[in-house]
Amino acid sequence: GRSYTNQAEEPIHKLLGGLLSPNFDEQSCQSRYQSSAYRKPSPHKPSSYLVSRLRNYEELHKRCGPKSPLYQKSIHQLKSGHSMGLMECNYLVWSPFNGLGNRMMTIASAFLYALLTNRVLLLHITDDMVDLFCEPFPDSTWVLPSDFPIKDLEELNLGSEQTYGNYLKNKKIKTDVKVMAESLPPYVYLHLEHDYQHLDRLFFCDNDQQVLAKVNWLLIKSDVYFVPGLFFLSQFEDELKWMFPERETVFHHMSRYLFHPTNSVWGMITRYYISYMAKADEKMGIQIRTFSWMPISIENFTNQILACSWQENLLPSINQNMTSQAGTNGGRTKAVLITSLNSEYSEKMKSMYYEHTTSTGEIISFSQPSHEETQHTEKQTHNQKALAEMFLLSYCDVLVTSGWSTFGYVAQGIASLKPWILLSPKDQKAPDPPCRRAMSMEPCFHTPPSYDCKANKNVDFGAILRHVKHCEDVGHGIKLY
Ligand code: GDP
16 A cells, blocks of 8 residues: 655645646635545545546636637537537536435536536536535636526426437437538537436437537536446447546546535534544444435334444444443444434434443444425525535445435545445335445436447346446446446
């Protein structure tokens, strides 16, 4: 292993093995430099190829980003009514959809797609997303300017005439003939939300990518981690192999590169961490999330969480005899961070470990930063708390997460942890086994395509491809491993 005590190597460590650009002012975004000190160094170093691709991307973004003359030129092209060949800059415009975890899944996926296709990624930042993330690209911005001529970005949907699928359906775009950029619309909307249909899913076919490559502006809205689908495209195969020799590190590196909480969010994170987590010998995170379409009572879910934690030796069991005086194991402490919209889970567990001794004598503390009761994605302060809690979870040594939840995926990926995943209830009861260890730290792609473009038939990619498997939590989903 490499020693990090050598002073000359220290800056490299701080910049995560070259993943982060050195061209930033430290004070403007403290988390970029301080966050990695809150956990053990990642065992996964970015490949030198990925590092060089990122530096090249940063140059491209600076050259083509908002306020640059080339951006102005591209805005003229956008207004001209058609695409144009030989434009120096091409763009991918992301719009938010669904909760913050979903959004981070899709920003990471969109950025990788932009890297692979040499496009500049711009984000339509709505009011609920202000002051969450620092700028990831030096000397430029990833925020789409407010005078962007297409105003209805958030309204674009499955039925919009500008979706790739509808352009195909209405024969405005043809893929069976050689097409000139000038015959293509000025922009195409990629509808990759979970409800997308066959024609929009052709996004994952090589032929269709060759046509899309000629469209100067692509708009995208999604709520799924579609990276595993990019691995279906043979034109990206080599690049992906060079960028990510370790396949399961895609989200890990992308998220550590892109997502740095702003100083306001970082303040929340550090205040909480120092108060409730820093002094413990061990830190465990439990991310509790339930969905209305898979209901389970608080009591049943609490029992499921405890069953998982005891069975997997993540928490010591309790001695039912209240008066038993076990030793205190030299005062060994474990801090359990609970995140949930609801406060009852942690109250129940806290009482249990307050009233009883533990089998190992360890002292277990439970704390929960917030309990927002219901999801309010439209509220900026609510999203700041969500982001802070994803990061706090990522500083834990072990994680228990809730199946189906992208909130948990973010934490496990940034941390490079394989969580124990709480499986979904059956008939409102906990399943058996209560949880399963994740095979990789990658997020699950919940709605993968099943169409084999070359063979022109439906297949089960999760069963036949070497680099993906069905997810532990979402049976029809796939993940890299
Ligand atoms: P998913 O729906 O579980 O995949 O995760 P998302 O992050 O996309 O959406 C859930 C949203 O609900 C979060 O972004 C938060 O706004 C809120 N939420 C859910 N669980 C928690 C939690 O434990 N803490 C906080 N602060 N917010 C939560």
